Amino acid sequence: MAMPESVGTAHRAETVGPRRRVRSSSTSGLHPDPGPSVHEPRPSGPAAWRALGWHLLAGVAFVGAALLGRASMLPDTMLALTWPAGGVACLWLYFSRGRELPAAALALGVVTYGVNAATGASAPVSAAFVASNVAQALVFTATLRVGSPQLWRPGLASASPLQGLDRMRPVAWTTVAALAGALAGAAVGAAGLYLAGRATDGEGLVIWTGRNFAGILAVFVLVHLIVRAVCVPSSQKHSSGIDWSTMVVLTVACYVPVFAQNQLPMAFLPTMCTLVIGLRSRPLVAGVHGVLAGSIAVTATILGTGPFMFGSSLVDRVLLVQLYVAIILIKVVFLAAAGAERREATAGLAAAEQVAIAHGELMESALDSMSDGLLLVGADGTILRSNRAGQAMLELIRAGGIQRAGSTPLMHLDGTSFEPEENPIVRAVAGETVSHLDLALIDREGNRRTFIVNGSPLRAEGAAKAVITFRDVTEERAQVDELAAFAGVVAHDLRGPLGAMLGWSELALQMVVDDNAEGVRANPQVVRALQRLNNGATKMDQLVEGLLLHATSRDRELTREPVDLRRLVNEIVEVRDLGSTVEIGEVPAVNADALMMHHLFDNLIGNAVKFVPEGQAPHVRIDGHVVDRCVELTVTDNGIGVPENMRRQVFHRFERVPGVTQKGTGLGLSICQTIVERHGGQIGIVNPPDGARGACFRVRLPAA
Numbered sequence: 001m002a003m004p005e006s007v008g009t010a011h012r013a014e015t016v017g018p019r020r021r022v023r024s025s026s027t028s029g030l031h032p033d034p035g036p037s038v039h040e041p042r043p044s045g046p047a048a049w050r051a052l053g054w055h056l057l058a059g060v061a062f063v064g065a066a067l068l069g070r071a072s073m074l075p076d077t078m079l080a081l082t083w084p085a086g087g088v089a090c091l092w093l094y095f096s097r098g099r100e101l102p103a104a105a106l107a108l109g110v111v112t113y114g115v116n117a118a119t120g121a122s123a124p125v126s127a128a129f130v131a132s133n134v135a136q137a138l139v140f141t142a143t144l145r146v147g148s149p150q151l152w153r154p155g156l157a158s159a160s161p162l163q164g165l166d167r168m169r170p171v172a173w174t175t176v177a178a179l180a181g182a183l184a185g186a187a188v189g190a191a192g193l194y195l196a197g198r199a200t201d202g203e204g205l206v207i208w209t210g211r212n213f214a215g216i217l218a219v220f221v222l223v224h225l226i227v228r229a230v231c232v233p234s235s236q237k238h239s240s241g242i243d244w245s246t247m248v249v250l251t252v253a254c255y256v257p258v259f260a261q262n263q264l265p266m267a268f269l270p271t272m273c274t275l276v277i278g279l280r281s282r283p284l285v286a287g288v289h290g291v292l293a294g295s296i297a298v299t300a301t302i303l304g305t306g307p308f309m310f311g312s313s314l315v316d317r318v319l320l321v322q323l324y325v326a327i328i329l330i331k332v333v334f335l336a337a338a339g340a341e342r343r344e345a346t347a348g349l350a351a352a353e354q355v356a357i358a359h360g361e362l363m364e365s366a367l368d369s370m371s372d373g374l375l376l377v378g379a380d381g382t383i384l385r386s387n388r389a390g391q392a393m394l395e396l397i398r399a400g401g402i403q404r405a406g407s408t409p410l411m412h413l414d415g416t417s418f419e420p421e422e423n424p425i426v427r428a429v430a431g432e433t434v435s436h437l438d439l440a441l442i443d444r445e446g447n448r449r450t451f452i453v454n455g456s457p458l459r460a461e462g463a464a465k466a467v468i469t470f471r472d473v474t475e476e477r478a479q480v481d482e483l484a485a486f487a488g489v490v491a492h493d494l495r496g497p498l499g500a501m502l503g504w505s506e507l508a509l510q511m512v513v514d515d516n517a518e519g520v521r522a523n524p525q526v527v528r529a530l531q532r533l534n535n536g537a538t539k540m541d542q543l544v545e546g547l548l549l550h551a552t553s554r555d556r557e558l559t560r561e562p563v564d565l566r567r568l569v570n571e572i573v574e575v576r577d578l579g580s581t582v583e584i585g586e587v588p589a590v591n592a593d594a595l596m597m598h599h600l601f602d603n604l605i606g607n608a609v610k611f612v613p614e615g616q617a618p619h620v621r622i623d624g625h626v627v628d629r630c631v632e633l634t635v636t637d638n639g640i641g642v643p644e645n646m647r648r649q650v651f652h653r654f655e656r657v658p659g660v661t662q663k664g665t666g667l668g669l670s671i672c673q674t675i676v677e678r679h680g681g682q683i684g685i686v687n688p689p690d691g692a693r694g695a696c697f698r699v700r701l702p703a704a
Helices: 046-071 084-094 098-118 123-147 168-195 202-231 241-259 271-280 283-302 314-369 388-396 424-429 474-517 524-555 565-576 594-610 668-678
Strands: 373-378 383-386 434-442 448-457 464-472 560-563 582-584 590-593 620-627 630-637 682-686 696-702
Touching (some): 046 084, 046 098, 084 098, 084 123, 084 168, 084 202, 168 202, 168 314, 202 283, 202 314, 241 271, 241 283, 271 283, 271 314, 283 314, 373 388, 373 424, 383 388, 388 464, 424 434, 424 448, 424 464, 434 682, 448 474, 474 524, 560 594, 565 582, 565 594, 565 620, 590 594, 590 696, 594 620, 594 630, 594 696, 668 682
Parallel strands (some): 582 620
Antiparallel strands (some): 373 383, 373 464, 434 448, 448 464, 560 590, 620 630, 630 696
């Protein structure tokens, strides 16, 4: 085998691949741009002296590693079993900052030439080894920095967390970079030796590549793990003395007996120890194990013992040792990195689980602190979960409770029963959103209780299909009813005196008009006072009428019958003399109280023609169609409309839209809502069709 051996034969340098310009202010074309998220601040002051000290230390370490590599040569040959100087060279350039990289490569070349010249190599051969080592280290550095830009090195800053060789990706790219560097170094070195008249055959190239590949992996991985652990103590958890002692004992106990004999090819047996250590140890412990195991294999082979001496040629021994060391290192470091990632993922999952538990407990407390009851309902209507208020409300209901949708009789506020398909739980499970539905239940003691119910379907996959909230408003409604009853009584009692006031004020004004016609001028101040009195009495009469109508709509016993809404609306239009202002489409009949329907549509139509911009002719259209045994009606106008943030509030008593100049009591829509809800229906405001201006009231009533 014609491969000359000297110090240069095994040197390696960092990877660079194609040369690239740095995006920053660096003038070096050898430093690959790691991307905008990674940068290296320029060293100054003490940092500059530390950088110089690092380069001096790297140079000395390179010389020592080269001498150690020469000590691994087989007797009577020029074949070195390992070459740690290649790993030192790669560390030297990889740990160098971008601006220092050209100087570091030059220093590596000078040291390489000096060591080779000192060991008797000719100038051309020394130059070939310089080119080989520098190319090897540059290719390694460039490949690793491009493939794994987040791999930690001294002085590197990054917007995202830096990684060490306790992660699978950096370990994989380190392996790729080591192989690329070894191949580049062997190719450049072989070409240089050929030019120097010292050609290398194929076996020599393979041994050269394999030895440097193993040397780079061993030195770079081990030193990188140690340096990062020292410089960044928080980067990894320290292993205990038991871990270290167990690793050393297992390594020696498993590898030494196998490599102390050369009778049986049992090199595979100690790899079981490597497997266990890789799976259970942290990366630094695993890396030391890999280097220690490789050292035992190399030392035994140098001494002429071990399984690789069994029936193999010299070249086979060298190749087998190099391949064995590389496999041990790669396997144990990969296993340790996978274990580290697994432990971190497990810890992350445990932390996430604790956070989820804490959030769940917080949500549980929040739900239990609610005064509204909450139910989670399954697809079959079964109640899966309830909060504290929900459970308390369920206990108020007579035996059986609401354990399944439709199992408990529900009533409208007028006392009529809900149809099964009207049940809010059934509707929510079916995918319908239920909003502010009033219903009544009979509790265990036979008392009637009133609830406001909301229901929403759940779109996510899971057992729960709907969430139902309900609030017991029995006492609140009782207080409101008492107040409304009192207001009705007061309004009724005021009607007589107010009628007298309004009649006498109108008579006085008419007398003034008659006097003016006869030429008798009345005092202007008296006239203005009478007009103000009459206006005030008129407004008060409207308010009293509204209060009486509200009391009637709330308390009057309903007489349900089929009501022809088309004829009813035509009567209202005729009385109000609206003519073509109101357009009536197809309107199905409803099952309702005729007088209440008259009040409902009289209010809706009156509002529609009143609240229009000044100078604009009002236009109202009424349409309807049957949906699920109900009639859905729309009353659409071209007026000023209702802002979205007020569409619920306008149904409250005495609530008016801010900025509206038209006069009113604020009771009309409240009366409409009371009438509709007493019939078990719903009323709300939606956007007009086709984006038109105005308001669109949607009313849902039982079909006839």
